[in-house]
Amino acid sequence: MTLLGHLSLWLAFLVGLWGxxxxxxxxxxxxxDLQQSARHATVALFGALVVAVISLEVAIFRHDFNIxxxxxxxxxxxxxxxxxxxxxxxxxxxxxxxxxxxxLFAMLAQLLTSRRHRAYLPYVAGVTCLVxxxxxxxxxxxxxxxxRMAFTPVDGRGMNPQLQNPGMVFHPxxxxxxxxxITIPFAFAIAALLSKKLDADWLVAVRKWTLVxxxxxxxxxxxxxxxxxxxxxxxxxxxxDPVENAALLPWLVMTAFLHSVMIQEKRGMLxxxxxxxxxxxxxxxxxxxxxxxxxxxxxxxxxxxxxxxYFFLVFLVVAAAASFTLxxxxxxxxxxxxxxxxxxxxxxxxxxxxxxFIGIAFxxxxxxxxPILSELVQGTKVTVGPPFFNQVNxxxxxxxxxxxxxxxxxxxxRASMPNLRRQFAxxxxxxxxxxxxxxxxxxxxxxxxxxxxxxxFVVATVLQEFARGARARHRQFGExxxxxxxxLIGRNRRRYGGYIVHLGIVLLFVGFAGMAFxxxxxxxxxxxxxxxxxxxxxxxxxxxxxxVSQYHAxxxxxxxxxxxxxxxxxxxxxxxxxxxxxxxxxxNPTFEPSTEVGIRSGLREDLYIVLGGLVDGTEQAVYRxxxxxxxxxxxxxxxxxxxxxxIVLWPGGGxxxxxxxxPQAGYAVKLEAER
Amino acid sequence: MSDRVSxxxxxxxxxxxxxxxxxxxxxxxxxxxxxxxxRAQAPITAADNDPGIQAIEKQLKCSCGCxxxxxxxxxxxxxxxxxxxxxxxxxxLAEQGKSAQEIIDTFVAQFGQQVLMAPPKRxxxxxxxxxxxxxxxxxxxxxxxTLRRWTRxxxxxxxxxxxxxxxxxxxxxxxxxxxxxxxx
Numbered sequence: 001m002t003l004l005g006h007l008s009l010w011l012a013f014l015v016g017l018w019g020x021x022x023x024x025x026x027x028x029x030x031x032x033d034l035q036q037s038a039r040h041a042t043v044a045l046f047g048a049l050v051v052a053v054i055s056l057e058v059a060i061f062r063h064d065f066n067i068x069x070x071x072x073x074x075x076x077x078x079x080x081x082x083x084x085x086x087x088x089x090x091x092x093x094x095x096x097x098x099x100x101x102x103x104l105f106a107m108l109a110q111l112l113t114s115r116r117h118r119a120y121l122p123y124v125a126g127v128t129c130l131v132x133x134x135x136x137x138x139x140x141x142x143x144x145x146x147x148r149m150a151f152t153p154v155d156g157r158g159m160n161p162q163l164q165n166p167g168m169v170f171h172p173x174x175x176x177x178x179x180x181x182i183t184i185p186f187a188f189a190i191a192a193l194l195s196k197k198l199d200a201d202w203l204v205a206v207r208k209w210t211l212v213x214x215x216x217x218x219x220x221x222x223x224x225x226x227x228x229x230x231x232x233x234x235x236x237x238x239x240x241d242p243v244e245n246a247a248l249l250p251w252l253v254m255t256a257f258l259h260s261v262m263i264q265e266k267r268g269m270l271x272x273x274x275x276x277x278x279x280x281x282x283x284x285x286x287x288x289x290x291x292x293x294x295x296x297x298x299x300x301x302x303x304x305x306x307x308x309x310y311f312f313l314v315f316l317v318v319a320a321a322a323s324f325t326l327x328x329x330x331x332x333x334x335x336x337x338x339x340x341x342x343x344x345x346x347x348x349x350x351x352x353x354x355x356x357f358i359g360i361a362f363x364x365x366x367x368x369x370x371p372i373l374s375e376l377v378q379g380t381k382v383t384v385g386p387p388f389f390n391q392v393n394x395x396x397x398x399x400x401x402x403x404x405x406x407x408x409x410x411x412x413x414r415a416s417m418p419n420l421r422r423q424f425a426x427x428x429x430x431x432x433x434x435x436x437x438x439x440x441x442x443x444x445x446x447x448x449x450x451x452x453x454x455x456x457f458v459v460a461t462v463l464q465e466f467a468r469g470a471r472a473r474h475r476q477f478g479e480x481x482x483x484x485x486x487x488l489i490g491r492n493r494r495r496y497g498g499y500i501v502h503l504g505i506v507l508l509f510v511g512f513a514g515m516a517f518x519x520x521x522x523x524x525x526x527x528x529x530x531x532x533x534x535x536x537x538x539x540x541x542x543x544x545x546x547x548v549s550q551y552h553a554x555x556x557x558x559x560x561x562x563x564x565x566x567x568x569x570x571x572x573x574x575x576x577x578x579x580x581x582x583x584x585x586x587x588n589p590t591f592e593p594s595t596e597v598g599i600r601s602g603l604r605e606d607l608y609i610v611l612g613g614l615v616d617g618t619e620q621a622v623y624r625x626x627x628x629x630x631x632x633x634x635x636x637x638x639x640x641x642x643x644x645x646x647i648v649l650w651p652g653g654g655x656x657x658x659x660x661x662x663p664q665a666g667y668a669v670k671l672e673a674e675r
Numbered sequence: 676m677s678d679r680v681s682x683x684x685x686x687x688x689x690x691x692x693x694x695x696x697x698x699x700x701x702x703x704x705x706x707x708x709x710x711x712x713x714r715a716q717a718p719i720t721a722a723d724n725d726p727g728i729q730a731i732e733k734q735l736k737c738s739c740g741c742x743x744x745x746x747x748x749x750x751x752x753x754x755x756x757x758x759x760x761x762x763x764x765x766x767x768l769a770e771q772g773k774s775a776q777e778i779i780d781t782f783v784a785q786f787g788q789q790v791l792m793a794p795p796k797r798x799x800x801x802x803x804x805x806x807x808x809x810x811x812x813x814x815x816x817x818x819x820x821t822l823r824r825w826t827r828x829x830x831x832x833x834x835x836x837x838x839x840x841x842x843x844x845x846x847x848x849x850x851x852x853x854x855x856x857x858x859x
Contacts, residue, residue, distance in 0.1 A: 008745035016731075233752065234743065234751040235751075241742060339829035339832065340826055341830075343826055356811075359810065359814065362810060362811075363808075364805070365804060367807075380787065380789075383793070384738050384742070386792065387703070387734070387792050387793040388803070388804070392804065392807050392808070398676070416850075416851050418852065524718040524719045526704070533818060550708060550712075557708065557711040559711045579711065579712045581713075592713070593711065593754060595753065613712055613713045613714060615713045617706055617709030617715065618705050619704040
């Protein structure tokens, strides 16, 4: 199978090169035969890479430990579920997975793009084939997953226990899908620049792809947070690790784009800015890949250090130089069609929103790179950890949350004072009301207080928008209000789906705020002994250690500790937390024992129990008990955000589906002659 | 006969041995294989739960390469061989009567600045803290200035091109109110 894998990689390399050459040449010369060949090349590229993936999976399932990659990341007793995910458990396999998914997106962009955007497609094929060829080049010359060893071990090393979690099966592919699909909007942006067709048309083609990317990246980030919370055992979900930051950066830039693109669509403004954002988002995705795979910045997430980092660095520099040179040559064609009429307008609020998104992205990037900068400038290594990021980003995040509520309340073009008063009255009252209630309840943490109060303001804004829209439909069509609200979403999915995303963001912020009130204690307990822990709501948890049992399961030896949980004396059930010693087929330990957390999740708080270990080999157990308030809201906020994103993404229902010019204001009236 | 007695004695000794093992592993609360549960842990003391000690440890990075602070590492990665030692060092310094800042300074003197979870606010590190804020302030000032220029230009263009409205101020205000009522 390795021969087939090798051959298919070489075939993919040649086909990718051919697709890139014919794509650019076909587009520049307007030759239909070359354009068609480039389109076919994307399909062939996908086919060749799928064969390579199948070859590697077959080798993994056959336990062909003569292949270095198979021996390094799998073992005979690895459960089947994780044999599939071994494809992207290591550097080489994940690069193959990356190239394959990119070729899939390249093919789908050719097949699914509507006819009216056909002019961009040869260039899109050229760019996507070029990027895919780069990844195949890395695979062939620096990280070949089909490399064989001089000997064949009896068993493989197995998969890192922390990767043997359902979250890790889905989190990396989702993140990769987000990262990889940014190439398609980028390819359309380059196509628009090369073809000089820089009207709003390319935006229509690009917006949906950007949304797809944004959504996948959001799901990937959320799944990563969930995995970190349930698997790593440190009781949190975001540690500002360089690799986490690298995934957040393109997401922030794409979110800025999804807002500013509305100004270009409605008013023909910000053309330069929008193109720069798309190019920037893609470059940041490559930068993130460089960070993850080069080992240039220390991170627990990084793959092992290898030479692929140099490939990515060169590619990043060349791609950035080429993209921005092309961009600079087209600047005269990117003049705005309209002018901003007022500082108090939706357009202006979106510009400030963009400023904050890019500001946060910059501060995250700055903090991530600061250790390198410090070493270069002052010769001293420094650590930039969560205290730094929280200090810099919490105020910016709060300002952004405020703008999430302010933006929808301000009219397009120019807002009048009566309009502002009418729009802001209810949301501001709601925000102040929430603030006062929290103050009376005794909340004094400034960040949390502001996050929840601003959350109240944003929720009131969204509800007001829904209520007004539903009432207008009720007046116009006589629909019941509930039905009108549902139809409102259906008829303008983009706008109201966006509001649902805003609700998701509020829930996420409320969840983040909850972490300010985390309480925890450690205890050593013999069977029958109890520890108590007070929650921020004043409840007293009594946690009784029932005992320890040991047993074999799948590919591990398990040490399980059972805890009886009571809140204010009322029994809530039992929680199990484990230590897992993974073993190979011969029963020899493979990795350090890992921890499985016991979690009792609720709307108000999570009880989070970690078994630290045993004292002198007895049933006397060392525990860490933590109460994490409002964590459930982070996951629920994630669902709401994804639901909103899916509504926005769902085909049809948008204003663009309406043929002919849309009235900017007033009433649409059918004239007698039109009937 | 002697054979039978010796078999009985053998069974009795065997039963006694099994009983002793069972008593040792079950009644005394010993687990079957302690190694499966990771490194043996020391019982938690009051000092381990001391919020003051935890606050100090949360400012100091563990040197095992996990990227976590000492407190989080020692209460999360129970196989770490560094954080328990660093924790003991913090406790020892606290027992000597050193203040939180003195303990942190001792660690910085021993391990360098990188032992801190966030760089100290002095020298070049100030750039780390203030460049993002300064960049945002400068960008905001630039944006406000640009917006002002745009809106002024738009006002001039509108006054030059638009004919004077053929309506009274009251009618214009009414129109504005009507437009405001429209969703979107």
